[in-house]
Amino acid sequence: MQNLIVANWKMNPASIAEAKNIFEGIKNGVEGVNSEVVICPPFVYLECGMSDTPHLKFGAQNVYFEDKGAFTGEISTAMLKNLGVEYVIIGHSERRKYFAETDETINKKIKKALDAGLKVIFCIGETAEEREAGKKNEVLERQIKTGLDGNENLENINIAYEPVWAIGTGNNCSVEETKESVEFIRKISGVERILYGGSVKSENSGAYIKESGSNGLLVGGASLNPEEFVRIVKSAE
Numbered sequence: 149m150q151n152l153i154v155a156n157w158k159m160n161p162a163s164i165a166e167a168k169n170i171f172e173g174i175k176n177g178v179e180g181v182n183s184e185v186v187i188c189p190p191f192v193y194l195e196c197g198m199s200d201t202p203h204l205k206f207g208a209q210n211v212y213f214e215d216k217g218a219f220t221g222e223i224s225t226a227m228l229k230n231l232g233v234e235y236v237i238i239g240h241s242e243r244r245k246y247f248a249e250t251d252e253t254i255n256k257k258i259k260k261a262l263d264a265g266l267k268v269i270f271c272i273g274e275t276a277e278e279r280e281a282g283k284k285n286e287v288l289e290r291q292i293k294t295g296l297d298g299n300e301n302l303e304n305i306n307i308a309y310e311p312v313w314a315i316g317t318g319n320n321c322s323v324e325e326t327k328e329s330v331e332f333i334r335k336i337s338g339v340e341r342i343l344y345g346g347s348v349k350s351e352n353s354g355a356y357i358k359e360s361g362s363n364g365l366l367v368g369g370a371s372l373n374p375e376e377f378v379r380i381v382k383s384a385e
């Protein structure tokens with residue numbers, strides 16, 4: 149299976165000029181690699197990235213589950229699809245934490261995105277408290293079962309395992325522990341392409357790809373530095 153390496157820029161950078169620099173740096177560095185490379189910038193930079201660097205693939209960081217209408221501030225699946233966006237991240241832990249997303253709303257978003265023909269990067273992961281209480285697998289199973297409820301066709305679903313305690317902390321999950329979780333997630337979900345995310349850097353990225361049984365990476369902070377992101381992509385070759 150082809151590896152999938154995803155850049156999640158989150159709410160960065162502040163200007164279109166900076167965004168263009170990162171697109172350019174990534175474009176030049178990843179030409180001809182074997183992995184599928186997807187950039188998920190803020191919505192407002194998607195169009196610019198897609199027209200300037202058409203051979204990169206693009207994803208959104210979120211989407212809403214209603215078709216259209218009076219939902220101030222939201223973006224629909226049709227808008228993304230009509231723009232030519234291929235992927236969408238759904239259920240990121242920051243969306244769950246700061247924007248009150250639940251397993252149920254995530255389930256609606258996944259259904260809507262799949263119906264629209266978008267490919268989904270569905271994020272799951274336990275908090276430090278849940279892990280310490282020995283509830284990791286229980287949490288992962290609940291997130292998977294509720295998030296994917298009613299979706300029989302798993303073809304366009306990728307799951308990103310992102311332990312919440314490992315995101316943006318420099319405290320990445322060990323490859324051994326990741327391997328156990330990746331196997332568990334694959335078994336429970338039936339989804340084939342499982343990514344790891346959480347403090348991925350070029351020093352640890354190769355080990356996840358080669359030794360954890362995962363098929364790719366979801367990269368946050370390090371994806372804003374094009375040289376570093378390109379090193380991460382190349383570590384999967």
Ligand code: PGA
Pocket residue numbers: 156310314315316317345346347348366367368369370
């Ligand atoms: P990080 O973020 O690489 O900065 O830890 C990963 C993510 O939130 O997807």
